[in-house]
Amino acid sequence: MLATPPRSFLSRSTIDLRPSGIRKYFEIVATMPDVVTLGIGEPDFVTPSHIMEAGIASLHAGHTGYTSNAGLIELRRALNTYLQRLYAVEYNPDTEMVITVGASEAMFIALRAILDPGDEVLVVEPCFVAYAAAVSIAGGVPVPINTRVEDAFQVTGAQLEAAITPRTKAIFIGYPNNPTGAILSQEHMREVAAVAEKYDLVVISDEIYDRLVYGVEHINFASLPGMFERTILLGGMSKAFAMTGWRIGYVCAPAPIMEGIKKLHQYLIMSAPTVSQYAAVEALEHGEPDVQHMQHEYDERRKLIVGGFNSLGLTCFEPRGAFYAFPNIQVTGMDDSHFCDTLLYEGRVAMIPGSAFGDCGAGHARASYATSMENIHEALERLSKFMQRYG
Numbered sequence: 001m002l003a004t005p006p007r008s009f010l011s012r013s014t015i016d017l018r019p020s021g022i023r024k025y026f027e028i029v030a031t032m033p034d035v036v037t038l039g040i041g042e043p044d045f046v047t048p049s050h051i052m053e054a055g056i057a058s059l060h061a062g063h064t065g066y067t068s069n070a071g072l073i074e075l076r077r078a079l080n081t082y083l084q085r086l087y088a089v090e091y092n093p094d095t096e097m098v099i100t101v102g103a104s105e106a107m108f109i110a111l112r113a114i115l116d117p118g119d120e121v122l123v124v125e126p127c128f129v130a131y132a133a134a135v136s137i138a139g140g141v142p143v144p145i146n147t148r149v150e151d152a153f154q155v156t157g158a159q160l161e162a163a164i165t166p167r168t169k170a171i172f173i174g175y176p177n178n179p180t181g182a183i184l185s186q187e188h189m190r191e192v193a194a195v196a197e198k199y200d201l202v203v204i205s206d207e208i209y210d211r212l213v214y215g216v217e218h219i220n221f222a223s224l225p226g227m228f229e230r231t232i233l234l235g236g237m238s239k240a241f242a243m244t245g246w247r248i249g250y251v252c253a254p255a256p257i258m259e260g261i262k263k264l265h266q267y268l269i270m271s272a273p274t275v276s277q278y279a280a281v282e283a284l285e286h287g288e289p290d291v292q293h294m295q296h297e298y299d300e301r302r303k304l305i306v307g308g309f310n311s312l313g314l315t316c317f318e319p320r321g322a323f324y325a326f327p328n329i330q331v332t333g334m335d336d337s338h339f340c341d342t343l344l345y346e347g348r349v350a351m352i353p354g355s356a357f358g359d360c361g362a363g364h365a366r367a368s369y370a371t372s373m374e375n376i377h378e379a380l381e382r383l384s385k386f387m388q389r390y391g
């Protein structure tokens with residue numbers, strides 16, 4: 001006799017969550033040893049050795065327990081000094097900062113802290129795959145705001161305003177942007193700020209790529225006039241200091257918002273990894289030359305890959321931040337998923353379809369240049385052969 005299949009034990013909301021469009025590529029690429037990958041959004045550099053040593057020394061010194069919930073006070077003070085030096089914004093280390101398990105945790109607890117079920121968040125796309133998912137997991141409703149290459153992926157105040165409803169609670173932006181490499185101009189930042197003020201909204205600003213900008217200055221959203229009170233800043237050590245595996249991020253917000261965020265962090269995480277927090281202190285206090293060095297290297301790679309795409313007929317928007325290029329692939333006559341599949345299986349180069357980052361990313365593909373010059377040369381050579389066939 002056939003047994004009755006067990007009912008699904010998963011919640012409706014988990015079943016409804018769309019799987020990340022990136023994962024599929026990583027899983028396939030892992031089985032293909034001869035592929036040059038431009039897929040991975042993480043530094044290829046190893047964490048600078050003095051930062052590692054600081055972590056190791058903390059273990060030998062016996063710092064193997066929890067830290068304070070909000071993170072080591074030394075780290076919060078170092079972060080305050082760092083943000084003040086760079087952006088002239090000041091967060092009280094006691095009441096306005098929490099050290100998190102990557103910017104990933106920061107994003108989830110920030111959203112969970114501000115959203116009631118059904119609250120809407122305007123999510124500016126294309127963007128990091130987790131934004132919309134995080135809004136849904138927190139019980140909110142992500143409302144995509146599409147940006148276009150023709151507008152240099154800038155979001156306008158008018159676009160945001162057109163999407164406002166009585167349920168709108170927040171605007172979620174991420175610049176320098178993953179996947180486009182766009183930065184948000186000061187003029188457009190001011191438009192976002194004006195809408196936030198007019199409709200009394202929170203702005204969640206994911207600035208994890210703040211240190212990776214090329215020929216432009218990063219502007220911290222909270223530093224705009226009137227914005228400190230309504231901005232939740234997300235950031236972390238992963239990208240600028242090549243510390244993805246250490247899992248250290250942060251969330252900064254004015255005290256009344258932080259009170260709520262802190263409660264969630266306490267119950268969920270207790271405290272971020274202690275060894276990594278000691279390493280992060282060293283990074284913030286003495287890691288500036290490393291950041292400069294890696295930023296310079298990324299810039300060289302950026303020029304190579306963007307020039308390469310353009311010369312192959314894959315028109316590429318000039319990225320000014322992060323470590324991604326986002327060429328238009330429509331000249332091949334394929335959609336972005338078909339392009340990435342064909343390029344992977346026939347050309348042996350891995351890129352990610354632009355539509356994985358929101359519907360408005362369609363027609364593009366993301367290439368990460370956080371990989372060696374040698375790999376970029378090889379990828380461009382393979383792409384050149386591919387384009388002879390499909391260009």
Ligand SMILES: Cc1ncc(COP(=O)(O)O)c(C=O)c1O
Nearest residue numbers: 102103104128178208236238249
């Ligand atoms: C835009 C953006 N935000 C957040 C994250 C998560 O970073 P973390 O390693 O700090 O969790 C990433 C990682 O790729 C990212 O690209």
